[in-house]
Amino acid sequence: MKVGIIGAGRQGWRRAQAIDVSRDDITFVSDIDAQAAENLAVVYRANHTVNWQDVVRDSNVDSVIVCTPPLFHAEIVTSALENGKHVLCEKPLARNLKEAQDIFHASVSNAVKLKCGFNYRHFPAIKQAKQWCDQGVIGDLLLMRCRHGIGGRQDYDSEWRVQSSVSGGGELIDQGSHVVDLFRWFMGEFSEVFGITETSYWDIEPVEDNAFGLLRQPNNRISSFHVSWTQWKNLFSLEIIGSKGSISVDGIGGSYGSQEVVLAGRNDADSDMNKRIEFRGVSETWIAEWQEFSDAIKDNREPMANAKDGLEAVRLIDALYRSSELGQPITIN
Amino acid sequence: MLKVAMIGANLQGRRRGPVIQELPESELVLVTAGHLERAQVLADELQCEASTGWDEAVQRDDIDAVVICTPTHLHLPAALAAIENGKHVLCEKPLGLDVEEAEKIEQAARAAGVILKCGFNHRHHPGLQQAHQWIKDGEIGEVMFARCRYGIGGRPGYENEWRADPKIVGGGHLLEHGIHAIDLFRWFVGDPSQVFGYTNTSFWDMEPLEDNAFALLRTQTGVVFSLHSSLTQWTNLFSYEIYGHEGYIQVEGLGGSYGVEKASLGKRDFTAPFSDQTIQYRGADRSWYEEWREFVAAVQENREPLANGVDGVEALRVVHAIYESAQDGKVVLLSQDQ
Numbered sequence: 169m170k171v172g173i174i175g176a177g178r179q180g181w182r183r184a185q186a187i188d189v190s191r192d193d194i195t196f197v198s199d200i201d202a203q204a205a206e207n208l209a210v211v212y213r214a215n216h217t218v219n220w221q222d223v224v225r226d227s228n229v230d231s232v233i234v235c236t237p238p239l240f241h242a243e244i245v246t247s248a249l250e251n252g253k254h255v256l257c258e259k260p261l262a263r264n265l266k267e268a269q270d271i272f273h274a275s276v277s278n279a280v281k282l283k284c285g286f287n288y289r290h291f292p293a294i295k296q297a298k299q300w301c302d303q304g305v306i307g308d309l310l311l312m313r314c315r316h317g318i319g320g321r322q323d324y325d326s327e328w329r330v331q332s333s334v335s336g337g338g339e340l341i342d343q344g345s346h347v348v349d350l351f352r353w354f355m356g357e358f359s360e361v362f363g364i365t366e367t368s369y370w371d372i373e374p375v376e377d378n379a380f381g382l383l384r385q386p387n388n389r390i391s392s393f394h395v396s397w398t399q400w401k402n403l404f405s406l407e408i409i410g411s412k413g414s415i416s417v418d419g420i421g422g423s424y425g426s427q428e429v430v431l432a433g434r435n436d437a438d439s440d441m442n443k444r445i446e447f448r449g450v451s452e453t454w455i456a457e458w459q460e461f462s463d464a465i466k467d468n469r470e471p472m473a474n475a476k477d478g479l480e481a482v483r484l485i486d487a488l489y490r491s492s493e494l495g496q497p498i499t500i501n
Numbered sequence: 502m503l504k505v506a507m508i509g510a511n512l513q514g515r516r517r518g519p520v521i522q523e524l525p526e527s528e529l530v531l532v533t534a535g536h537l538e539r540a541q542v543l544a545d546e547l548q549c550e551a552s553t554g555w556d557e558a559v560q561r562d563d564i565d566a567v568v569i570c571t572p573t574h575l576h577l578p579a580a581l582a583a584i585e586n587g588k589h590v591l592c593e594k595p596l597g598l599d600v601e602e603a604e605k606i607e608q609a610a611r612a613a614g615v616i617l618k619c620g621f622n623h624r625h626h627p628g629l630q631q632a633h634q635w636i637k638d639g640e641i642g643e644v645m646f647a648r649c650r651y652g653i654g655g656r657p658g659y660e661n662e663w664r665a666d667p668k669i670v671g672g673g674h675l676l677e678h679g680i681h682a683i684d685l686f687r688w689f690v691g692d693p694s695q696v697f698g699y700t701n702t703s704f705w706d707m708e709p710l711e712d713n714a715f716a717l718l719r720t721q722t723g724v725v726f727s728l729h730s731s732l733t734q735w736t737n738l739f740s741y742e743i744y745g746h747e748g749y750i751q752v753e754g755l756g757g758s759y760g761v762e763k764a765s766l767g768k769r770d771f772t773a774p775f776s777d778q779t780i781q782y783r784g785a786d787r788s789w790y791e792e793w794r795e796f797v798a799a800v801q802e803n804r805e806p807l808a809n810g811v812d813g814v815e816a817l818r819v820v821h822a823i824y825e826s827a828q829d830g831k832v833v834l835l836s837q838d839q
């Protein structure tokens with residue numbers, strides 16, 4: 169597959185490496201910063217440009233990876249889809265609901281694949297947890313909890329991530345996007361949310377550094393999360409409780425600690441279903457995610473975390489922001 | 502020597518009775534229960550007298566204080582009878598079925614000039630005491646948020662216990678257990694000014710009482726408390742985290758089936774390796790003893806005890822605000838001057 173990369177920043181480099189490992193060809197790199205585009209292009213002997221339009225129109229490109237800040241996602245992704253390119257777009261799919269809907273509609277009306285970069289679905293411990301849930305090992309799922317956060321960096325206040333016109337919001341749309349996607353993936357759809365966002369430490373108002381969410385399903389099952397840019401010791405903790413047991417996932421590698429998944433039975437039920445798996449070393453998802461995308465294209469099937477999933481995550485995030493602003497729960501249609 | 506009667510001889514009575522005998526400054530002279538046989542068994546073990554009802558406990562002149570460990574719906578009549586007779590009272594949580602009942606008890610105690618303590622024993626766990634001290638000493642700076650996950654797995658037949666009978670208790674698992682976490686938040690941070698919650702009955706056959714409650718509380722100054730109180734936590738869990746501008750505290754475990762109690766303190770640092778100091782509290786749960794010691798000291802010194810009647814009322818106010826919120830699907834505002 170011939171791949172164009174748009175946005176040669178941190179994610180652009182990570183994705184490029186995974187594509188290369190998978191023996192696909194990076195043929196074109198674009199970045200508004202000409203030097204950034206060139207630096208990445210040189211490594212993979214690709215062409216480079218400052219105009220993303222050159223990439224989406226190039227007949228020597230089959231699929232496009234969009235790794236720009238969210239501000240540009242909608243325009244670039246819809247254009248790429250309309251030009252018949254398959255797209256892997258970084259999360260969040262877009263800054264807001266309107267833009268996410270535009271992308272979704274473009275994806276429905278073009279016969280190409282769109283995958284949203286919810287790479288957490290590809291962490292081995294999370295995949296294992298999902299497999300156990302799908303096999304019914306812990307029975308009917310009653311609830312989920314997630315605590316996720318990072319302490320930020322000294323100069324967090326000056327990054328694009330804290331300008332809502334570029335990013336769509338603060339920590340809620342940043343790490344929170346992954347969390348709501350995982351909740352949907354495990355539990356299904358939610359019909360009501362309540363959220364609180366706060367700017368507790370960083371000088372980044374009106375953008376939040378902490379967000380709390382409660383999500384309710386039509387059958388009144390509740391899941392709860394907190395994401396934080398003031399989590400002084402990095403944390404990823406995901407817990408799932410079912411009618412026959414529970415599963416917890418801790419860590420996502422690196423500064424979050426090595427990944428571990430623990431399965432435990434309900435105390436009075438099946439006590440010998442206890443299992444614990446630790447995934448040592450680099451916990452990386454970029455290669456697995458890329459391969460899932462390229463398989464979906466080859467098999468002509470929907471990729472895991474498709475346009476709909478990208479849209480629904482933005483819908484939940486949008487509702488959580490509105491809830492926080494209004495101080496009331498918001499119904500999801 | 503403080504002479505004590507205990508009303509109620511079940512689970513809590515068995516925990517509280519021995520520590521009254523253990524403390525040199527107090528003596529248990531009478532245990533009462535609904536059925537004499539039950540009171541007699543415990544009284545024999547603790548070497549004191551037994552009777553039924555609470556008339557004798559509250560009327561005898563040689564008794565200075567009563568401990569109330571009955572099911573919740575009897576707290577009000579038992580406590581009022583004791584207070585009217587000038588007895589000091591240690592009453593199990595929740596103080597009453599609802600805020601009104603709790604207020605009646607609190608006001609009666611205040612008017613009578615007796616000491617009233619509400620049984621929030623968690624305040625007497627060493628890890629939580631340490632957390633409180635760290636916050637007071639400014640170790641984590643201005644508090645930003647707290648998270649508490651507190652749950653147990655219930656036990657077979659739970660749905661048949663009085664705890665699952667809506668006529669006897671004023672609520673489900675939030676009132677039974679989660680109220681401790683709320684009391685701790687009030688102790689660590691202060692009163693919330695707004696409350697939102699969801700409750701459900703997802704596993705146990707105990708409708709309309711909840712087996713899970715999720716709440717988000719916020720203070721006037723923007724400190725947020727996230728609470729999940731669960732009766733479907735198959736592996737028992739107590740985890741309380743408090744984050745401030747300068748650092749963070751985590752208390753985990755309560756001893757016994759919750760695992761060894763630990764308190765950790767870490768500091769904000771953007772470059773150094775993550776590091777924290779952790780204290781592990783080995784051995785048995787001593788919170789019942791420490792709580793009793795504080796009650797007796799308050800009586801002797803004629804001062805307010807830690808976790809007094811007002812604390813009993815206010816924690817209950819928050820619990821019922823969460824219930825109201827869950828019922829109406831709305832944020833409930835609590836006025837600040839309460």
Ligand SMILES: NC(=O)c1ccc[n+]([C@@H]2O[C@H](COP(=O)([O-])OP(=O)(O)OC[C@H]3O[C@@H](n4cnc5c(N)ncnc54)[C@H](O)[C@@H]3O)[C@@H](O)[C@H]2O)c1
Pocket residue numbers: 174175176177178179180198199200201204220234235236237238240258259260285286287328
């Ligand atoms: N999946 C994950 O866990 C994860 C992690 C980090 C970031 N992200 C997402 O990846 C995306 C990029 O984040 P990043 O950390 O790499 O940011 P970054 O700032 O390191 O890189 C962004 C790059 O895009 C370039 N760019 C900006 N506008 C452009 C345009 N119009 N055309 C071409 N290039 C343009 C910038 O010059 C920069 O080089 C964001 O959507 C972010 O949310 C996802």
